[in-house]
Amino acid sequence: MKLYYAPGACSLASHIILNEINVDFDLERVDLKTHKTEKGADYYAINPKGYVPALEINPGLILTENVAILPFLAQHDPKQDLIPPSGLGRAKVLEWLGYLNSELHDAYAVFFGAPLSAEAKEKAYAEIDRLLTHIDKTINESNNDYLVDDNFGPADAYLFVLTNWSNHIEHDLTPYIHIVALRNKVAGRQSVQIAMRDEGLIP
Structure with a gap:
């Protein structure tokens, strides 16, 4: 999985939950003014809404909105009792x-x-x-x-x-x-x- 985030933005909540569960993940920073990622990608092409967080579950499979991402991540490892x-x-x-x-x-x-x-x-x-x-x-x-x-x-x-x-x-x-x-x-x-x-x- 990969989390597209901006430092201190609401995507930090998803970052925290990712750290709680037993999963490997990558981070890619987004500049919310230019809508470019740290690797130079057009963030609108990744998430047309333009804001963070966006979670790439598999290549090309993107989930957005904290109210969707957070429960999805929290249920990943039932042993964690996060949800x-x-x-x-x-x-x-x-x-x-x-x-x-x-x-x-x-x-x-x-x-x-x-x-x-x-x-x-x-x-x-x-x-x-x-x-x-x-x-x-x-x-x-x-x-x-x-x-x-x-x-x-x-x-x-x-x-x-x-x-x-x-x-x-x-x-x-x-x-x-x-x-x-x-x-x-x-x-x-x-x-x-x-x-x-x-x-x-x-x-």
Whole structure:
């Protein structure tokens, strides 16, 4: 398999899960401004949507979108317990991925487009805070070690990556003590440390 990624982008979640499973994979960096890969390929020819992640499963067989890639990878090695095989547990993972993708991801993404006015920034921060308040409350009310159950999984990786963007938009996560505690737990995983180093995000 090969993951097309951009450093620190949402593709980092797929990179983390790839590190968790027993599979050989390659990485190819994408410049999202030029839409060229590090090997000089036209990224639009690989993924016409133009954004990351894209997972090449076999030559010419491409899967896109985190909500599809993350469960696909998580189920690769059942011994890892990254995602329940079926039933309500699996549905809960998909529920979290859908929410993170459609709500929190979009709320952060506003900051990575055209420059925002002071008023627009205030509204954008407020929307992120509204979503994080809900997530923090949900974590607090749960008896689980992670978002879905007591096992680390794709939703935890995705939440870690999205909230990592707070570092780049001058947004304070400290009020969300349960999210911060979960982030710290996820950050300590070897899969995360390796992915962060491979993408040049930490020394």
